[in-house]
Amino acid sequence: MxxxxxxxxxxxxxxxxxxxxxxxxxxxxxxxxxxxxxxxxxxxxxxxxxxxxxxxxxxxxxxxxxxxxxxxxxxxxxxxxxxxxxxxxxxxxxxxxxxxxxxxxxxxxxAFGWQLMVPVKSTLDVKDLNGKKVAITSAGSGSDLLALWTIQDRKIDFTRVPVGGGGLVPNLLAGNVEAAVVYSPLSFQITKSGEARPILDFAKEVPAxxxxxxxxxxxxxxxxxxxxxxxxxxxxxxxxxxxxxxxxxxxxxxxxxxxxxxxxxxxxxxxxxxxxxxxxxxxxxxxxxxxxxxxxxxxxxxxxxxxxxxxxxxxxxxxxxxx
Incomplete structure (x- = not known):
């Protein structure tokens, strides 16, 4: 070459x-x-x-x-x-x-997999959350909108407490709030473990x-x-x-x-x-x-x-x- x-x-x-x-x-x-x-x-x-x-x-x-x-x-x-x-x-x-x-x-x-949840030993239902504290991720988030929808649809009032995505389950299980708006798969996980139970399934209740x-x-x-x-x-x-x-x-x-x-x-x-x-x-x-x-x-x-x-x-x- x-x-x-x-x-x-x-x-x-x-x-x-x-x-x-x-x-x-x-x-x-x-x-x-x-x-x-x-x-x-x-x-x-x-x-x-x-x-x-x-x-x-x-x-x-x-x-x-x-x-x-x-x-x-x-x-x-x-x-x-x-x-x-x-x-x-x-x-x-x-x-x-x-x-x-x-x-x-x-x-x-x-809102697939999103549920309003309470600790498994709690006797509260949705109507009983009036005046209680409910955990959300942050103000204006999807969880906040679902919480606000619950307030309007069920004609109750509760305090929405922003705890971040990672804080929903710990604050719920520690008793810092009476309920939490929990997304999947966390909602599935704590239901399966027996730590919490759903009282409202947003995927079924909220209009498409x-x-x-x-x-x-x-x-x-x-x-x-x-x-x-x-x-x-x-x-x-x-x-x-x-x-x-x-x-x-x-x-x-x-x-x-x-x-x-x-x-x-x-x-x-x-x-x-x-x-x-x-x-x-x-x-x-x-x-x-x-x-x-x-x-x-x-x-x-x-x-x-x-x-x-x-x-x-x-x-x-x-x-x-x-x-």
Whole structure:
């Protein structure tokens, strides 16, 4: 081989070798904000990371778990998170306060696994909570909205005590509160262990509505639409993977949340398998579902309501990443 060709080949190899790590480091990073640890959005995001679905889309992902939905929304508003999972009510209230964001993908049409719970030895029923203390994750969160709905629907009044996602069960079992709004799989776990019992199943009692969706700031969606699309692809690809791989998903839930496989299996069947698989915000039923969610929040005391069209974006439709 002539010298010039050898030099050219060597140069090409060198450029390729050097470019590979540069390309990896240059990949866009999206910061995913999650409302609390032991919750299905965390399972989805962790699955997307472990199955390298973000990487397949050509982006990196940083996952941060917060103490509740309101804190997660505040993180996005402060520029600490790029895409989060929260209810429509926070988007509505945020827009009234200058935090301009929209739901870009529908994630859940019900409060699956959410239960109002009391210690197993407690004799209290829902009607008996009048004047009592009930634990929620944070003010304005999904748990807070369910607590407010209970107050309005059952015509009682109680004090909502924000304790963070990780504080719900400890405060309930320690007797610091008389009841708690508990999400799955924690609700399944403490029922199975005999430590607490449900007195209200929100998935059955609350009318169907868009309970939660993936949210981004308007300016982020406008400036980085490709990144938003790729992140949604990875997240919904993760959900498809979970639905197609029950045993792997049950094992992951058990590992992530340090719980027995039988509890993880309950979470899989009663929550994961009931989540929205398309995420399409342009579906005909979406405006009505969002309106129902806002109406429920209004019943609970939310005053900062904006029209549905200001809460949702139809610019994106997840195309699940293949696994």
């Amino acid at each position: 002539p010298i010039s060709r050898r030099h050219a080949l060597a140069s090409l190899v060198a450029v390729t070798v050097l470019a590979a790590p540069f390309a990896a480091s240059a990949a866009e990073t999206i910061r995913v904000g999650l409302p609390t640890k032991t919750y299905w959005p965390t399972t989805i995001a962790e699955t997307a990371v472990r199955q390298k679905l973000f990487e397949k889309e050509g982006i990196n992902a940083e996952l941060t778990v917060y103490r509740g939905g309101a804190e997660t929304f505040e993180a996005m508003a402060a520029g600490a998170a790029d895409i989060i999972l929260d209810p429509p009510s926070l988007v509505s209230a945020g827009r009234k306060k200058g935090v301009m964001s929209k739901i870009v993908a529908n994630a859940a049409m019900g 509505n868009l309970n939660g969706g993936w949210i981004v700031l308007d300016k982020y969606a406008d400036s980085k639409p490709e990144v938003v699309q790729k992140a949604l692809n990875a997240l919904y690809g993760a959900l498809q993977f979970m639905r197609a791989n029950r045993d792997v998903t049950v094992k992951l839930i058990a590992e992530l949340y340090d719980m027995p496989p039988e509890i993880a299996a309950l979470e899989y069947e009663n929550t994961i398998m009931k989540l929205e698989t398309s995420g399409d915000m342009s579906a005909p039923n979406i405006p009505g579902a969002v309106q129902k969610s806002l109406d429920l929040a209004k019943l609970g005391g939310l005053k900062d309501i904006v029209p549905v069209e200001e809460v949702i974006s139809t610019k994106f439709k997840p195309v699940p990443t293949k696994f």
